[in-house]
Amino acid sequence: MVPRLLFALLSHAQISMTCKIEKDFDGHRTIIRLSGRLNSENLDELKIQITGDPTRIGLDLDEVTLVDVEVVRFLNGCERNGMELCNCRPYIREWMEREKQ
DSSP: OOOEEEEEEEEEOOOSEEEEEEEEESSSEEEEEEEEEEEEHHHHHHHOOOOOOGEEEEEEEEEEEEHHHHHHHHHHHHHHHTTTESSSHHHHHHHHHHHHH
């Protein structure tokens, strides 16, 4: 197993952590675990972490507490490209469905 990579993204106006990205690879698939508040400011770093075949990447959203509309649109695009979204909270999933319409 490849060592886990950990990235903490800080808000420009705050010292507190807003989002945490953990990347893990098991030899077959990359799992990117997201925690905290994920907003459009975090998407550039997240996109850097998502490399390769999207069907071999999973985004674990279990610990995501808050998202904005740009993140919801980004998640819809990820899913459309074949990426698996794991442990997606019902409110995020519902918002994603509304954005598709």
